[in-house]
Each structure stands twice: as C-alpha cells, then as structure tokens.
Amino acid sequence: MTRTRLLAASVMAPVAIAAVLLLPTPWMAVVSAAMFLIGLWEWLKLAEIDDPIARSVLLVVNLLLIVALVWASRSATGGSLILFKLMTMLGVIWWLLAVIWLRHYSFASDHDTHARMFKLAAATLSVVPAWCALVYIHSGGETADASAAAEGPRWLMLALAIVWAADSGAYFAGRRFGRTKLSPRISPNKTVEGLLGGVVAGMVLALAAAPFAGASVKQLPAVAIVAIWTILFAVVGDLYESLLKRHVGAKDSGNLIPGHGGVLDRIDSVLAALPVFALGKLLFGF
Numbered sequence: 001m002t003r004t005r006l007l008a009a010s011v012m013a014p015v016a017i018a019a020v021l022l023l024p025t026p027w028m029a030v031v032s033a034a035m036f037l038i039g040l041w042e043w044l045k046l047a048e049i050d051d052p053i054a055r056s057v058l059l060v061v062n063l064l065l066i067v068a069l070v071w072a073s074r075s076a077t078g079g080s081l082i083l084f085k086l087m088t089m090l091g092v093i094w095w096l097l098a099v100i101w102l103r104h105y106s107f108a109s110d111h112d113t114h115a116r117m118f119k120l121a122a123a124t125l126s127v128v129p130a131w132c133a134l135v136y137i138h139s140g141g142e143t144a145d146a147s148a149a150a151e152g153p154r155w156l157m158l159a160l161a162i163v164w165a166a167d168s169g170a171y172f173a174g175r176r177f178g179r180t181k182l183s184p185r186i187s188p189n190k191t192v193e194g195l196l197g198g199v200v201a202g203m204v205l206a207l208a209a210a211p212f213a214g215a216s217v218k219q220l221p222a223v224a225i226v227a228i229w230t231i232l233f234a235v236v237g238d239l240y241e242s243l244l245k246r247h248v249g250a251k252d253s254g255n256l257i258p259g260h261g262g263v264l265d266r267i268d269s270v271l272a273a274l275p276v277f278a279l280g281k282l283l284f285g286f
Contacts (some may be wrong), residue, residue, distance in 0.1 A: 062123075062127060065128055074131070084113070085282065088136060113218045132269065133275040133278035138155075141281075155213045158206065162230055165201045169198040186242050236270045241253065
C-alpha cells in the first residue's frame, strides 16, 4: 500500500504543479472545476445520495452555479471578480460554522432527509467558494497588472504547498511526538502535537517560499499569519470530511486514486484552506 501511495503521489504531484504554474487562468478554472466536481460527487455519496440520477442532478446544479458566477462576472472591460470575492468570504464563514459542527458529532448524523439537506448545503458551501478562491488567487486579483497576474500562479502554488507541508509535518510530528488526541471520536490518529508540527512545517515553508511568489520582506509577517490560519482551517476541512465518513461508516470517499482513496480525500483540506488564504491575501494586500 505504501508503494502504491508513493507511486500515485509521484504522478499526481508533478501534474498538479505543472497545471498550477503553466496553465492560463481560464484553463486552470476548468481543470480545477472538474476536479472539485469529482470530489463533490463523492461528497454526495457520503451524504447518502445513493441514486445516481439524483446525484447527477445535484452535480449539474452546482456546475450551473459555477457557470452562472462566470457569466455574471463578465463585463465589457474584461470581467470583475467581485462575486468571486464574495463567495470566498462566504466560504470562510461556512468553515467557521463547521468548527461548531465538529463539536457536535451527532448533528445531522441521522440517515434521513433532514440530515442530508445540511450535508448537501455544506457540499455547495465547501466546493464552490473554494473554486472561486482558487480562481481569484491564480488570476492575480481583480486589478492585477501584468506582474501581479504572473505572480498569481505562484501564490496559488504557495497556498497548496503550505497545506501539503503542514500535512507532512503533522504526520511525522504526530508519529514521533503524538500523545494528546486532537479529536478522538472523529479522527483518532490526529494529535495536538501533530497539529503543532504541521503548523511549524507549513509556516517555515511559507516564509521560505513567499519571496519567490512575490512577497517583500515587510510582507513576511502577514504571510506567516495567513499561513497559520490557512493550516488551521485545512485541519478543519480534513476533520469535517472524516466526520462525514464516520457518519456512514466509510474508510475513504472513493477509490479513484490508488492508495489514496477518492479525490475528496485529497482535496478536503484544500477546500477549507483556499478561501482563508485568498481572504488573507486580499486583506493584507500581498
């Protein structure tokens, strides 16, 4: 299994990095939307939408919402990202509410329509704002000049790298020093020590790599602050997906990626991290 995981990661990582750094924003938007919608398909299954037709309809509804956001953002001068900013902020608000949900394990755990409605709403509030944040970061911002537009892909790469570094740091720190359970009922293997190790690893990478994305020395403290919050929310995203799986007794969200489970298993942290990073970038102006 470990060899399979490493082989799959050795293929996925270069492809993801190349896509982020080389694709123009419109194409990156299309590719990421496809990836996020695959994750959404798996989310709907975890929400116990077992009928493929019903799941397909809900998937199309979310796709139409994405298309509507793009269409409504068009203008004679090339387009506006104001709706993408608003959706990003909505995503941050949702993940703040998700923290409360995590403290109430049994909420919406019943296998009925009432529970499904909450999880379906959560699916849209997780996937669509994350996609909007990704596009906003990659584009370089609404008033991006040529240099800012060129830096956009590097900032997105940094946001993703922070999440990946934090995940690796948490894994190794948790294995070596892990004693105190972070959320034993939802994810028994996660520890507070692992979380702290992840924060340190992600912040170190952020400070080391931010200048390559275009940050000045004066902006590094702001980058560190945003990195910390990005990592913390990434953990929330990971825990929330674990909660969904616990409710239905699933180990993985799917089996599309050998050794890694489903697409949602790979992007759960990213769904929560991207809106926070995008909002922080917007507020601090880096």
